Amino acid sequence: MSNAEPSQLEKITVSVWQRYKAGDTTAIEDSFDQIMPFCLRVCARTCGRYIDSSDEEASIARMAILEAFDKYEPQRGNILLYLGYVIRNRIIDYKRSEEKRHFTPFSAFQSEQHIPGAQTVDLAEQILDDLARKQDLDRFKAVIQLYDIKLEDLVKGSPRQKKTLQAAISIADRIASDQEMSTYLQEKKMIPIRMLEQRCNASRKIIDRYRKFIIASTMILIHDIQCLRPYLSDRKGGEQHV
């Protein structure tokens, strides 16, 4: 997992803030799709349930973005952390007002110099890590889409038995490690069955039945999807005869 991704989102957010402060009213709208997933995750973690852009909490998050951009200063630290802090407080205020409690909002007593708590920092960092992994996963989904494979197909086409699963992953490993076979696969979008039978004595039955799973696993190894590779390479007993 690289650290470049979180800083990239932070860079984007800082540039949006600078444009907003300079008077560009369209700055937030242009970068909305990049910033909003982060805001939705903060809302979801705060509420404890799945939140999408159609929920009331999402509109609260949009208003919180404007407030955060109005109040943020570089002295306050990381802009994403500050944004997460403001969104979280606004969501809490909204929940309290929904329960019809006569409660003065917590943010009304906040001083200008208040630093986001440790909990908020952990939350924001965790979300940023998740977003970084998500970018890897988006890349994986785009690659398997070239082979006309969807995640639903992989769910249905995953081997159930442990032995078969290990055999399928071994076949994927063989293809990824062989230059000729991997080139054949990427060019013709087909598994080199004959080569596998000749070189590895692979079971044709397993190749035919779990074709999509083998291709997806091969793509993870070829394109080095960091967040998914550990799940394929962590096999006991090393290389196995297929």
Add this chain to the structure above:
Amino acid sequence: MSKAQGIVLESGRGWAVIMSEDGRYQKVKSAQPLYAGEYYYGRQRPMLRYGIAAAVLLALLAGTADFFNVVTYASLSPGIELGINRWERVVSVKTEGDQAAQVISHLNISGQPAAAAVGAVVGEMVAREQLAENDSGSLQVTVHSKKNGEKLKEQYKQKLVAKISDSVDQALKVNQKVKIKDEVIEERLHIQYKTTSSNSKGQNQGNSKQKAEQTNSSRSFMREYTEPDNRAWVNNANPRAAVPAWTKGNNDKKDDDKKQFSGNSGKVQKNQQSKANSSKYEKKYKSPWMTNQGKTDWSRLRSGSKQKTSD
């Protein structure tokens, strides 16, 4: 922090597609908010469900343990001891000696109500012993607490002993035994019985025969009376022959009917007989307000006079 069970690849409201730690792709349901890129730690079942499940299991275990907990013992004379729980059910059976073991081997009394179980054991014991006609047998049932030196509650003891006594009575009756002596001393029920005699059996049979005969005769007696004398009209082809004259309007019709069937001598005789019977009937049951023609004399009715007037 617990170990991640996978990584979320795609998610929606209440579901997520994950890659599990063994490399398999799975679709899971989750009330927690899951987004792509997050680690999946598995379902976190609410503690309440576990609590309820644990409470139910505990209640079942406690109930089972309590069911098999012996509270009282019922000891029968030839070395049989029945362990009874708080619900008056037999949960344990102990025997001393081959005879007792043989008696119990033919019975299935575990889980049965205590009184019924004692009755079954008594019945089996009584059925096995061979008493001569004039000999008597005895049995003893003792109800005592499980703990040495501890006495049972009076009300409970009396109730249980009464139930056992009733059950033993029924068992003796089934095996054609008669109770001679029934003694309840504290927790002990002592019963003496004898076989019902064979003469009394024969007398009983004779009485039953007589009764049957009487019944039959009474039935025939009743049958005779229920059949009226004029039942001959049933066999008569002319049903109007035996009908009382006062119900009919014209006697000539009757004669015509007779002529129609006069060819058969047997029937004519019957007709004559039925006529004689009908005249008797007429004489006996003719209304004082009826004329000879069979009509009602209203003037007579109004005046209340019962004397006959010739019309």
